[in-house]
Each structure stands twice: as structure tokens, then as C-alpha cells.
Amino acid sequence: MTSNALSITPKQNSSPALFALPLLKRIKQESQKEYAEMQEAFELLGWSGLPDELKIEIMLSIWFRN
Secondary structure (H helix, E strand, C coil): CCCHHHHHCCCCCCCHHHHHHHHHHHHHHHHHHHHHHHHHHHHHHCCCCCCHHHHHHHHHHHHCCC
């Protein structure tokens, strides 16, 4: 006797893009939020004129220091 559960298996998603799109959208939204927060922090410090590359290095060194 076979189980009916075996015949009700969900179909695999044929396109990995359908899986990735919501994830990429969330990453984009979070990145935009973090970027805006970083810009605001540097404006408050009076350092808004620094290049973004330097701002990112400074923020990363603060977030990941031991």
C-alpha cells in the first residue's frame, strides 16, 4: 500500500530567479536604509564631504572592531 503523501509533493521551482528576487529586493532595501543612516551620521559629524569609499571603511571598522 502506498501513501497518498508521496503523490502530493510540491513542484520544484523551475526558475532560481523566482526564488532570488524577493531575497535581492530585501537586500536592496536594507542596503539603502543602511546607506541613508551612514550618510546621516557623517552629516551630523560634519564629515559629509568625505568620499563614500572612506565613509564605508570607517563604518565597517566601527561595526567589526573587537
